[in-house]
Amino acid sequence: MATPLLALDSVTKEFGSIRAVDEVTLDIPESEVTAVIGPNGAGKTTLFNLITGRYELTDGQIELRGERIDQLEPQDIVQQGLARSFQITNFFPDLTALENVRLAAQAQRTGLTPGALLQHYDDQSETREAARDVLKRLDLLDIAEEQAGSLAHGQQRHLEIGIALACDPDLLVMDEPTAGMSPDETVETRELVEDLAEDITIVIIEHDMDVVMRVADRLAVIENGSLLTVGPPSVVREDERVQQAYLGGETA
Numbered sequence: 381m382a383t384p385l386l387a388l389d390s391v392t393k394e395f396g397s398i399r400a401v402d403e404v405t406l407d408i409p410e411s412e413v414t415a416v417i418g419p420n421g422a423g424k425t426t427l428f429n430l431i432t433g434r435y436e437l438t439d440g441q442i443e444l445r446g447e448r449i450d451q452l453e454p455q456d457i458v459q460q461g462l463a464r465s466f467q468i469t470n471f472f473p474d475l476t477a478l479e480n481v482r483l484a485a486q487a488q489r490t491g492l493t494p495g496a497l498l499q500h501y502d503d504q505s506e507t508r509e510a511a512r513d514v515l516k517r518l519d520l521l522d523i524a525e526e527q528a529g530s531l532a533h534g535q536q537r538h539l540e541i542g543i544a545l546a547c548d549p550d551l552l553v554m555d556e557p558t559a560g561m562s563p564d565e566t567v568e569t570r571e572l573v574e575d576l577a578e579d580i581t582i583v584i585i586e587h588d589m590d591v592v593m594r595v596a597d598r599l600a601v602i603e604n605g606s607l608l609t610v611g612p613p614s615v616v617r618e619d620e621r622v623q624q625a626y627l628g629g630e631t632a
């Protein structure tokens with residue numbers, strides 16, 4: 381069998397006496413969208429924090445293309461081709477949309493954090509072009525010169541995706557991209573995820589089951605920190621344990 385793009389092996393995280401993530405073993409195949417779903421407090425965000433290097437594992441290991449990444453710093457994991465878009469706003473509000481994306485692109489090329497780059501700011505036309513390409517793909521080119529902090533919520537969330545895309549990832553980890561969005565923004569975001577999935581492997585946490593069922597090739601269901609099941613949406617949604625754990629006995 382081909383090496384999965386990302387492989388989680390018995391990944392465990394304890395916070396004191398709480399086992400937030402409990403021996404999760406999961407392969408993420410290339411070119412697919414895997415949605416991680418589960419009830420509130422199941423451990424999904426903690427799992428993302430482990431994958432992206434924000435938290436240290438208590439036990440287990442994580443490999444990207446067969447190489448261990450679980451000992452690396454978050455910025456080094458980004459350099460390896462794994463980028464994350466956040467659930468909370470994560471940009472410089474006083475900089476323009478373009479500058480935010482450009483800094484991320486420059487950080488990827490230099491290995492410095494965007495914060496460090498701000499200290500010795502230097503406009504490079506190459507990263508400016510890359511940033512414009514990203515904004516174009518996100519349909520944000522017309523607000524390129526606007527301050528990030530003044531954008532509408534949906535545009536800010538898309539900008540965060542742009543910041544992750546500027547890192548040129550093979551694997552994009554998305555934490556609730558439609559959270560707090562209007563119905564129209566949610567549809568736009570779903571279409572954006574579908575577009576990105578054409579050339580990027582995606583792992584997504586998403587509570588909107590309509591979005592999940594449309595974009596995901598596979599569902600991984602987490603309950604109480606453990607992986608309950610993983611498989612195609614059509615199979616997982618019929619699983620009685622999933623319906624009881626997550627859907628309260630009703631099919632979504």
Ligand SMILES: Nc1ncnc2c1ncn2[C@@H]1O[C@H](COP(=O)(O)OP(=O)(O)OP(=O)(O)O)[C@@H](O)[C@H]1O
Nearest residue numbers: 395398399400418419420421422423424425426427
């Ligand atoms: N930094 C932390 N310190 C202590 N406990 C934590 C920490 N982060 C998460 N937890 C606990 O770990 C468990 C899993 O939380 P987590 O946020 O990963 O769940 P989740 O599935 O992402 O939930 P939600 O869908 O509500 O975002 C919860 O019991 C939570 O209280």
